[in-house]
Amino acid sequence: MIPTLTGTVAAAELGRTLMHEHVFVLNAELVLNYPELFPVEEMVARAVTVLEGVKATGIDTFVDLSVMGTGRNVPVLKRIAEQVDLSILVATGWYTYHEAPVFAQLNGPGRLFDGPDPLTEMFVRDIRVGISDTGVRAAVLKCSADRYGMTEGVRTVMQAVADAHLETGAPIFTHSDTGNGTGLAQQDYFESRGIDLSGVVIGHVGDTTDIDLLRRIADRGSVLGMDRFGLESRLPYAQRIDTVVRMCALGYADRMVLSTDSSVFSMNFPDEHRRTDLPLWDARAIMSSVVPDLLARGVSEAEIETMMTGNAARILAAGRK
Numbered sequence: 001m002i003p004t005l006t007g008t009v010a011a012a013e014l015g016r017t018l019m020h021e022h023v024f025v026l027n028a029e030l031v032l033n034y035p036e037l038f039p040v041e042e043m044v045a046r047a048v049t050v051l052e053g054v055k056a057t058g059i060d061t062f063v064d065l066s067v068m069g070t071g072r073n074v075p076v077l078k079r080i081a082e083q084v085d086l087s088i089l090v091a092t093g094w095y096t097y098h099e100a101p102v103f104a105q106l107n108g109p110g111r112l113f114d115g116p117d118p119l120t121e122m123f124v125r126d127i128r129v130g131i132s133d134t135g136v137r138a139a140v141l142k143c144s145a146d147r148y149g150m151t152e153g154v155r156t157v158m159q160a161v162a163d164a165h166l167e168t169g170a171p172i173f174t175h176s177d178t179g180n181g182t183g184l185a186q187q188d189y190f191e192s193r194g195i196d197l198s199g200v201v202i203g204h205v206g207d208t209t210d211i212d213l214l215r216r217i218a219d220r221g222s223v224l225g226m227d228r229f230g231l232e233s234r235l236p237y238a239q240r241i242d243t244v245v246r247m248c249a250l251g252y253a254d255r256m257v258l259s260t261d262s263s264v265f266s267m268n269f270p271d272e273h274r275r276t277d278l279p280l281w282d283a284r285a286i287m288s289s290v291v292p293d294l295l296a297r298g299v300s301e302a303e304i305e306t307m308m309t310g311n312a313a314r315i316l317a318a319g320r321k
């Protein structure tokens with residue numbers, strides 16, 4: 001069984017799943033020190049409205065990949081989930097583009113204060129026991145690499161994610177940057193740790209139109225995160241559609257998941273900018289725009305079903321210990 005914010009769900013009952021989304025993208029320091037930047041009651045109400053809208057489009061499960069470093073706030077998410085008929089899965093991990101958090105630089109095996117790796121212990125606890133006192137268990141692991149590449153800090157987090165995966169079997173989702181080959185480097189690292197890449201989703205590779213790169217990543221077993229529909233600043237919508245159409249024609253429907261990586265509220269993307277410049281960057285757009293546009297371009301109902309339902313069930317159920 002797969003843990004959600006409100007209980008558990010069987011893989012066969014996950015249904016249509018958005019594999020890389022966020023309810024909130026926050027900064028925990030800002031929430032703590034400038035609470036007016038995150039008016040909780042207003043945000044809970046907004047999230048309930050948006051997520052009910054997501055459900056109304058035909059989505060059953062929403063994977064929230066906010067982790068530490070992006071202000072994961074499970075008590076608030078739990079309140080929202082209790083009001084929405086949607087299975088919401090949460091993640092554990094640490095989001096960084098360069099440094100690991102200082103406590104993880106100083107504490108751990110071979111570090112200034114020698115001992116067990118604190119990040120690994122936290123991730124395993126989140127998966128096995130639950131997050132703080134919420135009783136909510138994390139369903140997946142997440143790590144990131146971006147424009148700075150595979151820095152020491154990025155590797156510190158990846159090592160903890162790999163160790164937690166080997167202990168728990170929870171699938172790994174990444175944030176990568178198609179501009180600098182970090183998706184392949186993430187695969188190299190996880191492969192070097194003996195991890196089956198079929199349980200690793202390489203995120204944000206839908207930002208490229210480079211079919212050869214996508215095939216290289218998929219041919220090693222990983223699933224491709226075609227997961228930023230509507231984020232025009234990285235790649236226009238039409239080109240994202242085109243790339244998925246081409247990959248389906250090449251037989252890769254079983255190696256792609258469709259999502260938006262958007263959020264109900266983000267401290268990084270002003271509401272006004274999203275409203276005016278990114279109208280399709282919305283989790284409701286997968287079923288209302290992306291799927292109809294793919295069908296119109298000749299992608300089959302069966303391929304849509306594979307990308308929206310089958311792949312999610314396979315990845316989220318695989319290897320769980």
Ligand SMILES: [Zn+2]
Pocket residue numbers: 020021022065175261
């Ligand atoms: Zn994301």
